[in-house]
Amino acid sequence: MKNISVLFLIFICCNGLFYFCSSRPKWIEEPYKEYDPSKYIVGVGFGSSINQSDDTARQEIIKQIKVQIRSRFEQTAKMEIKSGSEVNIEEKVLGRIEGVVEGKIEDIQIIQRYEDKGMWYSLAVFDKAEYSKKIRRKLTEKELEISKVLKSVEDDISNGEIFNSIQKLKETKRKYAELESDIVLLYSISGGTFSSFQEIIDKKIDSLKDLITIRPESDNLVIPEPATNLYFQVKVITKSGQPAKNIPLIAKFDGPIFGSEILQTTDGNGIANFSFPILTFQKNRIEIKSGIPELKSSANIYVSPSERKTFKVSSDSEAIKNFISACLSNFGFEFSSNAPYTIRVIPSAKIESVGKDFKGNSIYIINISADISVLKENENVLKAVKNSKGGGSTAKEAIEQAFRNLLSSICKGVQPLAPDEYITKMVKQ
Numbered sequence: 001m002k003n004i005s006v007l008f009l010i011f012i013c014c015n016g017l018f019y020f021c022s023s024r025p026k027w028i029e030e031p032y033k034e035y036d037p038s039k040y041i042v043g044v045g046f047g048s049s050i051n052q053s054d055d056t057a058r059q060e061i062i063k064q065i066k067v068q069i070r071s072r073f074e075q076t077a078k079m080e081i082k083s084g085s086e087v088n089i090e091e092k093v094l095g096r097i098e099g100v101v102e103g104k105i106e107d108i109q110i111i112q113r114y115e116d117k118g119m120w121y122s123l124a125v126f127d128k129a130e131y132s133k134k135i136r137r138k139l140t141e142k143e144l145e146i147s148k149v150l151k152s153v154e155d156d157i158s159n160g161e162i163f164n165s166i167q168k169l170k171e172t173k174r175k176y177a178e179l180e181s182d183i184v185l186l187y188s189i190s191g192g193t194f195s196s197f198q199e200i201i202d203k204k205i206d207s208l209k210d211l212i213t214i215r216p217e218s219d220n221l222v223i224p225e226p227a228t229n230l231y232f233q234v235k236v237i238t239k240s241g242q243p244a245k246n247i248p249l250i251a252k253f254d255g256p257i258f259g260s261e262i263l264q265t266t267d268g269n270g271i272a273n274f275s276f277p278i279l280t281f282q283k284n285r286i287e288i289k290s291g292i293p294e295l296k297s298s299a300n301i302y303v304s305p306s307e308r309k310t311f312k313v314s315s316d317s318e319a320i321k322n323f324i325s326a327c328l329s330n331f332g333f334e335f336s337s338n339a340p341y342t343i344r345v346i347p348s349a350k351i352e353s354v355g356k357d358f359k360g361n362s363i364y365i366i367n368i369s370a371d372i373s374v375l376k377e378n379e380n381v382l383k384a385v386k387n388s389k390g391g392g393s394t395a396k397e398a399i400e401q402a403f404r405n406l407l408s409s410i411c412k413g414v415q416p417l418a419p420d421e422y423i424t425k426m427v428k429q
Contacts, residue, residue, distance in 0.1 A: 025114050027123050041065060041126040041189070043108075050113065050120050057124035058108045065126070069188040107131050132190045135182045142179055146172065146197055150204060160242040160270065162212060166205060166294050173201045205294050212236050212244045214288055214299040223278060226305040227341060227374040227381045230276045234288055234299070236266050243270025248291030255280050256331045256411050257324070257343070257372060258384055263291060277382050278303060279374060281333045310339035319420035320345050320370065320407075327411030341381075346371040349402070349426045351395065364398035366390050366427060368406045386410055399427055 026033060031042040041064050045057030107130075112123040149172045156165035176197045183196055217233045234251075236244040247266045251274050253259050258279045264272040276286065280303060289298035311333050315321040324343060325335065349368040357363050367389050374382040386409050390402025403423060404416035 024116065025112070025121075027112065028114065028121050031123060035125060039128055041068075041128065043124045043126075045122045045124065047120055048118065050122070053113065053120035053122040054110050054124070057110065057122040061108050061124050061126050065185065065189065069184060072188040128189050132186055135186050139179065139182065139186070142176060142197065146176065146200065153204070157208075157211070157238065158240070158242070160238055160245045162208070162238065162244045162295070163246040163248070163292060166208060166292060169201050169205050173198060176201075209294060209296045211238055212247065212290065212295055212297045213239075214249065214290070214297045216288065216299050216301045218301065219299075220302045220304075222304055222306050223280075224306050225376070225381070226281055226309050227279050227376070229382070230274075230278045230303065232274055232276070232301060234264075234266075234272050234274065236270045236272070236297075243268070245270060247272075247295070250289055250291045251276065252287045252289075253278065253284070254412075255284050256327050256333075258382060259412075277384065279382060280305060281308060281328075281331055308334070309341055310334045310336040311341045311343055312337060312339040313343050313345070315345040315347070317345070317347050317420055317422045319403075319417045319423065320347060323407050323411070323414060323417050327414045330411075330413055340376055342375045342378075344373045344375060346373075347423060347426070349399070349423055351398075351427060352389065361393055364392055364395045366395070366398040366402040368399075368402045368423070370406060370410070372410070395427065396424075399424060 027042075028044055031044050035042045041061050043057045043060030043064065045053045045055065045060055047053040047056055108124050108126050110122050111125045114121040149168065153165040153168055156162070156168065180196060180198055213236070215235045215237065217235075221230065221232065223230060234249060236247050236249070238244050244266060245268055247270070249264055249266065249272050250261060251264070252261045253276055256279060258277040260277065262274055262276065264274055266272045278284075283302055283304040286301040286303060287298065288301065290296070311328060312335055313321050313324045313328075315324070324345060328335075328343070347368065347370045349366065352365040352367045354365075355363045367387065369385060369387040372384045372386065373380055386406060388402050388405035388409055390398045390400065390405055392398035392401055399419055403419040407414075407416040
């Protein structure tokens with residue numbers, strides 16, 4: 001009976017999770033001898049403690065999985081290149097691998113351990129079939145959920161709710177982003193047939209890029225005066241002719257001084273109304289585009305005054321006066337001392353704060369603003385306020401930066417000037 005007990009203990013010792021007997025197990029040198037590589041990924045680790053040997057065994061499996069992922073996606077990338085697609089193999093592969101495997105450690109099991117003279121050895125196993133079965137079941141459920149979302153998106157589109165449909169798709173993409181690692185891993189280790197949910201949603205979003213058409217009430221507008229507030233209407237429709245609701249539209253005018261970008265949203269009839277300050281001496285363009293990057297539609301309205309008029313510039317700052325004159329000259333404006341239009345610029349400036357940086361050096365923050373008005377026979381036609389800040393280690397440096405920033409915001413394409421004595425005195429006061 002005693003002999004039987006001893007033999008039983010030796011059997012447990014040599015075949016169980018822990019090895020304390022002197023015979024070195026074969027799995028340390030040949031881990032795949034007992035595990036079919038088509039069904040399992042096996043890793044052997046070692047270290048001075050159980051935790052260390054277990055961890056290195058798991059990391060060995062993770063390393064093998066990464067190699068399989070790299071190999072599989074290199075093949076995919078090469079196939080895409082052969083079919084004519086432009087693919088950066090390294091970028092594609094590394095992008096897929098990053099962050100995929102580390103979160104799957106719970107699926108790696110430590111099967112056996114062995115200790116020899118203070119050194120621990122661990123055998124870790126990743127069961128491909130068991131993992132694949134679990135993930136396929138999970139992905140099938142999620143695929144059904146996403147199919148319902150796509151059906152809901154089609155209903156939104158048919159009702160003209162394009163904005164809602166895109167928001168819904170983007171939210172779904174964020175919601176299921178964590179599934180990508182499962183899909184990549186499944187595809188790499190077992191040849192899974194599941195498509196990437198992210199790619200499915202991206203393709204759906206991409207299919208909507210030409211879904212809307214932006215239609216201004218007119219492509220060409222003639223304004224009675226070169227300085228005026230322009231009112232116009234834009235309608236947005238879908239391919240099926242439905243009004244596109246709640247679509248943000250951006251209208252941009254690059255004219256001098258009053259050039260601006262205005263955002264409006266279509267109403268329930270797909271209509272957006274705009275009011276634009278226009279200062280132009282010749283034919284100019286207003287560009288209208290969707291405020292949703294995924295929708296590529298755009299349109300242009302060309303604006304021109306019915307007659308040309310002359311201008312003059314008024315400001316207490318000669319530097320500002322000269323800059324505005326140079327700016328308007330670039331846009332073809334003409335000047336005369338008895339012009340019906342006056343562009344008046346009233347600047348103001350002040351030291352906003354004085355402080356110290358982390359080295360103890362002084363820092364000055366200067367704020368300069370300009371009230372700009374276009375007057376016709378002393379009556380305000382257009383009005384705008386421009387503000388800019390500048391910083392520097394001296395007040396002079398901060399004033400110069402703030403002033404140049406201000407002029408750049410007023411007119412592009414003209415070299416900003418240095419501030420004159422009037423601006424400098426204004427700050428000091």
